[in-house]
Amino acid sequence: MVSRLTSSWVKERWSIARQQREVYLSTFGEAPSVREFYKRPENNPLLQRVKKYAITYEMEFKNSTENYKFFIPQETFYIYTLEENLETRNQIENNTKQALADIFETRRQKEFILENTEVRGVEREDIEYGVIDLNKLKIDKIYSTEIPKAKVTKAKLSNGKKSSEYKYNLDLWR
Secondary structure, three states: OOOHHHHHHHHHHHHHHHHHHHHHHHHHOOOOOHHHHOOOOOOOHHHHHEEEEEEEEEEEEEEOOOOEEEEEEEEEEEEEEEHHHOOOHHHHHHHHHHHHHOOOOOHHHHHHHHHHOEEEEEEEEOOOOOOOOHHHHHHHOEEEEOOOOEEEEEEEOOOOOOEEEEEEOOOOOO
């Protein structure tokens, strides 16, 4: 006897498999049977082509003569992309730095951010079966999730300890 819980899980899994096949078909022109998309990520034709990257960035500048610190704390977000539209590591890094620089108004500020921001990691991660946003992947072929607000902090390191923190949205895909 099959329990209702198992039955609903199986129905949901087949539904996702059909959606994955549709994305694969629209992207690559042909697709294997739905059964192939029901399989685990390591054997699933679509999930073998989708890559997930964790992008980590931060920026810190200290001026000891003026007792001044300016920093953007370390943050991480994720990018999902199809293999055929894969941006290179340099493009991902540049888009991240440019999105941070675009927060600022003057050319000098933007250049400073571009020069001093460090993208610490563009690391490939495993993909779980049902976590991909198939609609975004079908439309854009690349999308990002969990993009944090960039926290920009300016602090006076002297005894007064004046500091201010601002939060900004990042636009990686302008």
